[in-house]
Amino acid sequence: MIEFNDVEKIYPGNVKALQHIHLTIDKGEFVAVIGLSGAGKSTLIRCINRMHDITSGQLFVDDVEVSHLRGKEIRKFRQKIGMIFQSYNLVTRTTALKNVLVSFVPQLSFWRKMLGLFSKEHKIKALTALDQVGIVDKAYVRVDQLSGGQQQRVALARTLAQYPDILLADEPIASLDPVTSAQVMDDFQRINRDMNISVIMNIHHVEMALDYADRIIGVRDGEIVYDGKSEDVTQEVLDHIYKGNVEELRETYEGEQAHVQ
Known part of the structure; x- marks a missing residue:
């Protein structure tokens, strides 16, 4: 469970x-x-x-007050929280499999880290994660030879290999075309339902958010102005969240997606 109690963040x-x-x-x-x-x-x-420290208030994850963690405690805490970025953060000159294996580096002994040696168990877990996102056939292909959608799936597999309890995604489909975006969102939905992993996603595409998420949180000027079921979101709610600019944003997004295609 994640709980924010009167949290503020001031830059x-x-x-x-x-x-x-x-x-x-x-x-x-x-x-x-x-x-x-x-x-x-x-x-x-x-x-x-x-990744960001709060300025005031309290933030708990599974009854652990996050702001109280220090050093090794933070690293151990983050092992149960996967993070997916828009930019993928992959090593493009090596294979998909090796990119997923990177998730196990913190578990390796010093000499295994130095030599880049992974156990059979690690390799099986990495291949399983690639299979879970439908690209195990790309395991030995260099990442720079994969499409944007396939690269995002490698990033997702790398996170799944950690067996996280929570999956955070920061604009994971912003650089993808509509068809590939739907495929990646299908992956997130399947992972959420089949593996019972909490998914919290920051997303610009309103229709995708409404189609895939069970719950919508609307943020405006740093405050939560809507929190409810996706099926309860109306045009009036969207206009409030987006200050009446939702149609303009749709047109902008559709233009960006056409450019991607």
Whole structure:
């Protein structure tokens, strides 16, 4: 369970990224965080794994107060929280399999790290993770020879290999065409339902958020202005979240997707 109690995040220059955040997310939920650029969506999810420190309030993950963690405690804590980025963060000159195996490096002894040696068990787990996202046939293909969607699936497999309890995704489909975006979102939905992994996703594409997430959190100027079921989201709700600019945003997104294609 994730719990925000009156959380604030203030950046230098007194920029309030988050204010008065009260939020509880239960295990196994698929949550989409939506709102304008700069509203605080990325900050919200990045506070969960301590990529950003909160300024005030309390943030608990499975009854652990995140801001109290130090050093090795933070690294151990993050092992149960996977993070997917828009930019993939892969080593493109090596294979998909080796990119997934990177997730096991913290578990290796010093000499295995130095030699880059992984156990048979690690390799089986990595191949299983690639199979879970449908690209085990690409295991020995260099990442720079894969499509954008396949690279995002490698990044997702790398995270799944850790057996996380929580999966955070920061604009995971922003650089993908509509067909590939749907395929990647299918992966997230299947992982959420079959593996009972909580998914919290920051996403610009409103229709995708409504189609795939069970719960929508609308963020505006650093505050939560909507929190409810996706099927309860109306045009009025969207206009409130997006300050009446939702149609303009749709047109912009559709233009970007046409360019990707």
